[in-house]
Structure formats: C-alpha cells, structure tokens
Amino acid sequence: MQTNLSEQAKQLPRAEEAERILRSCVHCGFCNATCPTYQLIGDELDGPRGRIYLIKQVLEGNEVTAKTQLHLDRCLSCRNCETTCPSGVQYHNLLDIGRAVVDAAVPRPLAQRVLRESLRAVVPHASLFKGLAQIGQVFRPLLPASLKTKLPRTASAAKPRPEPHHARRVLMLEGCVQPGLAPNTNAATARVLDRLGISVTPIHEAGCCGAVDYHLNAQEQGLQRARQNIDAWWPAIEQGAEAIVQTASGCGAFVKDYGHLLAQDPAYAEKARRVSTLAKDLVEVFNAEPLEQLGVHADKRLAFHCPCTLQHAQKLGGAVESVLARLGFGLTAVPDSHLCCGSAGTYSLTQPELSKQLRDNKLNALESGKPQVIVTANIGCQTHLNGAGRTPVRHWIELVEEALN
Known part of the structure; x- marks a missing residue:
C-alpha cells in the first residue's frame, strides 16, 4: 500500500512503524473473511481492511470524524486477521496508533467519557474491584442486567496455597479482576504447580498488567503500569525466577508485548525485553512438564473456548x-473456534449489543457437542460467557486441580 503521511503524522513517536505496517498491506481482503465484526455487520469499514484505509486517511491528513472513531471502536482487537493475513500485517499495532490519533482529534460524548474513565478508575485496582464485586453480590437482585451478568453466578473463595519450598520458582501475575471474580484460579494454579515441583513466589507489588488503560486510549498510563510491574518483578528475576506465569491470556498477551511497547524507553527497554521473554501462559509451563505424575482422574466432558489472546496474540491455539x-479429559469439537466470544477486555461494556451477539454465537458453537462444562484460559471470556446463564464456564486449571488424586 502506497502511503504519504502528513507532516503532522511524521512527528508521531511511532510514525515509522505505522508507515511500515501500512505498506505491508496488499489489500487482499483475506482478513475480512475471519473478522467477527465484519461477519456481523457486513460493512467494509467494520473489517480490518476498511479500518486500515481509515487509519491511512487519518495519517495522511484527511478529516477525522466521529464515524471514523466508531468504526475503530467496534474492532475487538481479537487479532484473528493477523492469523489469517498472508503478508504479516501487524494490525493491532497500527490500530493502537490510529486510535490514539483519532481520540486526540475527536472529543467523545459525555456518556462515553464517563464510562471509559469509570472503567479505568475501577478495573485495574484489584482490591477496589474485589470489594465492589462483593457488594454487587449482596445487592445482585437490584443491579441492572448489564452489571448482573458480570458477576459470578455463585460466590467462590480461594483455597489455601502451599508455601514456596521448591528450588524451581516462578512468579505469577495475579491480575486485577480475577481475584474478585474467580479467586480460586490462581490458588489452584499454585497447588498444581506445587505437585509438579514448582513454587509460586508471590510479588504483591505487581498490579494490573496495563492493558485496560492502554486499550482505553490512556496509553502512557498503561505503559507506566508496565514499568511498575517490571520494577516489582526485577529482584526476583535477578534471583533466578524461571518464568512469569499468567493464568489470564489477555494479561499474558500484553506482558509479552512489553518489550515492543517499551523499546524506545532507554531506562526500561532491556528489562522489558527480558520480562517479555520470561512471560509464559500457564499452558506453556505445563507443556514442558511430566503431567503423568499428577495422577489426574478426568471424568468430565469439556468444551474448550480458546481466547483470542491465546490463539491469535500468543499463537498458542491447540495448546x-x-x-x-x-x-x-474428553473434549468436544467446537465449530468456528477461531472466532471471538465478544468479551475483548472492556468491549462487552463499551459495545454491548455486538458483544452479546458474538457471545450467543460462541455459546451455540461451544454447546453443540453437549459438554458438561466449558473451560477457557482468560477471566474476561469466562465471565462474559458465564454471564449468559447457560453451560457453566470455568478456567481449565480448576478442573485439573479438582481431578487430582
């Protein structure tokens, strides 16, 4: 794709990256065939190719409108298009650049600003979010449906974790919403890893990975959270921690991107690269271990929903x-398993109608094989799918832990 960036766009910190990505696109349109929003809406501008054209126009100095902003907002950032693209277009990076430019040019309506700022004020703060989730459970009957579906169907508590005592040690990103919505996920992870001879070293100073801020166009705040996590983890990394484990694939995808996002930060570039190298989704740790020694007695029929952040961002589909x-475990076949469930971080709150359509389509596919339980690898997907009140949805590690002899 030929480009002619405006003088203003050439001054952007990521101008060269944007131009390189634009030029890598060959207009083929293969991306539209696997784009969830294009499939629902059928508008070229609600597919990756159309959004790339919109960003190109913006960076070339053409008028930026609320309509441009709407089409970019509707993107799930699922990165399915990147898996499909034969030219290796790094669409998600271009989208981040384009969204920042558009939001700087087009003021959002008050209702959108309040929602987005409220999400940023609550979601990244684990203790605050957990407290509000507990209050929400008490007053659940009084909540609007949009909030009621975000709460677990039943309150759950974390079982005790083993004390670290193995020579092999990993760190674990606890997450910001998972401790409030599914507190036993990380505890189950610690217990199963302990059976494999791996101890989880708690790093309480580490907080939200930064994705919530970053994808709500508070990009610098998101990067600052990344820096804070790097600082929190660094002493343990220097002492030999072999991995930073994520049980939420959305967090994992973002942590693995620290090296790219902080590449121009002289104080953090090298550390960020190191952290991204050490970042592992839980399944990557399991892949390398002798699982037979766990003595699992599996008796449930499961359907697995592979989150977009696991299969398209981390390239761990099938793992x-x-x-x-x-x-x-017995696994059912899932039609169209490459498609997004509609959760996509805060998307289910900022684009509720599209999100609900995608959720219902995904549940129909997951339930087609009549599983007893649906399992997944990301708290956002888990909460979103479970909110429909259909087949129970849980994190896969909890089913493994329950099946231990």
Missing part, C-alpha cells in the same frame, strides 16, 4: 486442548 487430552 490447552493438547494438555487436557494428555490428562485424559
């Missing part, structure tokens, strides 16, 4: 299914 099969 969890392989681990579950090794452990003896």
Whole structure:
C-alpha cells in the first residue's frame, strides 16, 4: 500500500512503524473473511481492511470524524486477521496508533467519557474491584442486567496455597479482576504447580498488567503500569525466577508485548525485553512438564473456548486442548473456534449489543457437542460467557486441580 503521511503524522513517536505496517498491506481482503465484526455487520469499514484505509486517511491528513472513531471502536482487537493475513500485517499495532490519533482529534460524548474513565478508575485496582464485586453480590437482585451478568453466578473463595519450598520458582501475575471474580484460579494454579515441583513466589507489588488503560486510549498510563510491574518483578528475576506465569491470556498477551511497547524507553527497554521473554501462559509451563505424575482422574466432558489472546496474540491455539487430552479429559469439537466470544477486555461494556451477539454465537458453537462444562484460559471470556446463564464456564486449571488424586 502506497502511503504519504502528513507532516503532522511524521512527528508521531511511532510514525515509522505505522508507515511500515501500512505498506505491508496488499489489500487482499483475506482478513475480512475471519473478522467477527465484519461477519456481523457486513460493512467494509467494520473489517480490518476498511479500518486500515481509515487509519491511512487519518495519517495522511484527511478529516477525522466521529464515524471514523466508531468504526475503530467496534474492532475487538481479537487479532484473528493477523492469523489469517498472508503478508504479516501487524494490525493491532497500527490500530493502537490510529486510535490514539483519532481520540486526540475527536472529543467523545459525555456518556462515553464517563464510562471509559469509570472503567479505568475501577478495573485495574484489584482490591477496589474485589470489594465492589462483593457488594454487587449482596445487592445482585437490584443491579441492572448489564452489571448482573458480570458477576459470578455463585460466590467462590480461594483455597489455601502451599508455601514456596521448591528450588524451581516462578512468579505469577495475579491480575486485577480475577481475584474478585474467580479467586480460586490462581490458588489452584499454585497447588498444581506445587505437585509438579514448582513454587509460586508471590510479588504483591505487581498490579494490573496495563492493558485496560492502554486499550482505553490512556496509553502512557498503561505503559507506566508496565514499568511498575517490571520494577516489582526485577529482584526476583535477578534471583533466578524461571518464568512469569499468567493464568489470564489477555494479561499474558500484553506482558509479552512489553518489550515492543517499551523499546524506545532507554531506562526500561532491556528489562522489558527480558520480562517479555520470561512471560509464559500457564499452558506453556505445563507443556514442558511430566503431567503423568499428577495422577489426574478426568471424568468430565469439556468444551474448550480458546481466547483470542491465546490463539491469535500468543499463537498458542491447540495448546490447552493438547494438555487436557494428555490428562485424559474428553473434549468436544467446537465449530468456528477461531472466532471471538465478544468479551475483548472492556468491549462487552463499551459495545454491548455486538458483544452479546458474538457471545450467543460462541455459546451455540461451544454447546453443540453437549459438554458438561466449558473451560477457557482468560477471566474476561469466562465471565462474559458465564454471564449468559447457560453451560457453566470455568478456567481449565480448576478442573485439573479438582481431578487430582
């Protein structure tokens, strides 16, 4: 694609990156075939190719409108298009650049600003979010449906974690919403890893990965959270921690991107690269371990929903299914397993109608094989799918932990 960036766009910190990505696109349109929003809406501007054209126009100095902003907002950032693209277009990076430019040029309506700022004020703060979730459970009957569906169907508590005592040590990103919505996920992870001879070292100073701020166009605040996490983890990394484990694939995808996002920060570039190298989704740790020694007695029929952040961002499609099969679980076939469930971080709140359509389509596919339980690898997907009140949805590690002899 030929480009002619405006003088103003050439001054952007990521101008060269944007131009390189634009020029890598060959207009083929393969991306539209796997774009969830294009499939629902059928508008060229609600597919990756159309959004790339919109960003190109913006960076070339053409008028920026609320309509441009709407089409970019409707993107799930699922990165399915990147898996499909034969030219290797790094669409998600271009989208981040384009969204920042558009939001700087087009003031949002008050209702949108309040919603987005409220999400940023609450979601990244684990203690605050957990407290509000607990209050929400008490007053659940009085809540509007949009909030009621975000709460777990039943309150759950975390079982005790083993004390670290193994020579092998990993760190674990606790997350910001998972401790409030599914507190036993990380505890189950610690217990299963302990059975494999791996201890989880708690790093309480580490907080939200930064994705919520970053994807709500508070990009510098998101990067500052990344820096804070790097600082929190660094002493343990220097002492030999072998990995930074994420049980939420959305967090994992963002942490693995620290090296790219902070590449121009002289104080953090090298550390960020190191952290991204050490970042592992839980399934990556399992893949390398002798799972047979766990003594799992699997007796449930499962459907696995592979989050977009696991299959398209981290390129780990099929990895969890392989681990579950090794452990003896029965897995049902899932049609169109590449498509997004509609959660996409805060998307289910900022684009509720599209999100609900995608959720219902995904549940129909997941339930087609009549599983007893649906399992996934990301708290956002888990909460979103479970909110429909249909087949129970849980994190896969909890089913593994429950099946231990």
